[in-house]
Amino acid sequence: MSSIPEFGELLAGAHRSAVHLETRDVYYSNPRFEAWKKGERTDWDDRASWWRSFHDEIAGAVARGVSVRRARVVSEPVTDYIRWENYVTHANVAAGEQVRWLSRRRATDLLLPVNDFWIFDGQLMRVHHFTGDGDWAAKELRDDPEVVETCSAAFERIWERAIPHDEYEVK
Secondary structure, three states: OOOOOOOOOOOOOOEEEEEEEEEEOOOOOOHHHHHHHHHOOOOOHHHHHOOHHHHHHHHHHHHHHOOEEEEEEEEOOHHHHHHHHHHHHHHHHHOOOOEEEEEEEHHHOOOOOOEEEEOOOOOEEEEEEOOOOOOOEEEEEOOOOOHHHHHHHHHHHHHOOOEEEEHOOOO
């Protein structure tokens, strides 16, 4: 497929589910992460200061009955980036996303996909490619049933073993 729809468009087309797997310990830096590293913290009572269009998209999908789940496989002790992601996950949860965390040490016997992805309704997968230092490299759309099913099954095994966000202790 030559033209890859943006995330919001793909989520808007989902009817039942959207699952997201993240497997990296470091992603590209951004101003919010840099501010957090300097000690700035989010005022969670001031929703207008942290709510973004992404949260609207998630909340809208959840309101339509779409189950939105994210699993993060992380090394422990975690990197500063993952520590920050854990902190800002409050916003994802507030939007209606379910998030779980799995220590890489607890995933040794699982076959893990090597790229991050979103899978929509178990039929369409948007693959995210990053450089070694976490910069965005490319995105790819896959609809090959065998590939999508393999990655869906891997996600479900990760999800079953992962710890819900509100129970996960950052180490």
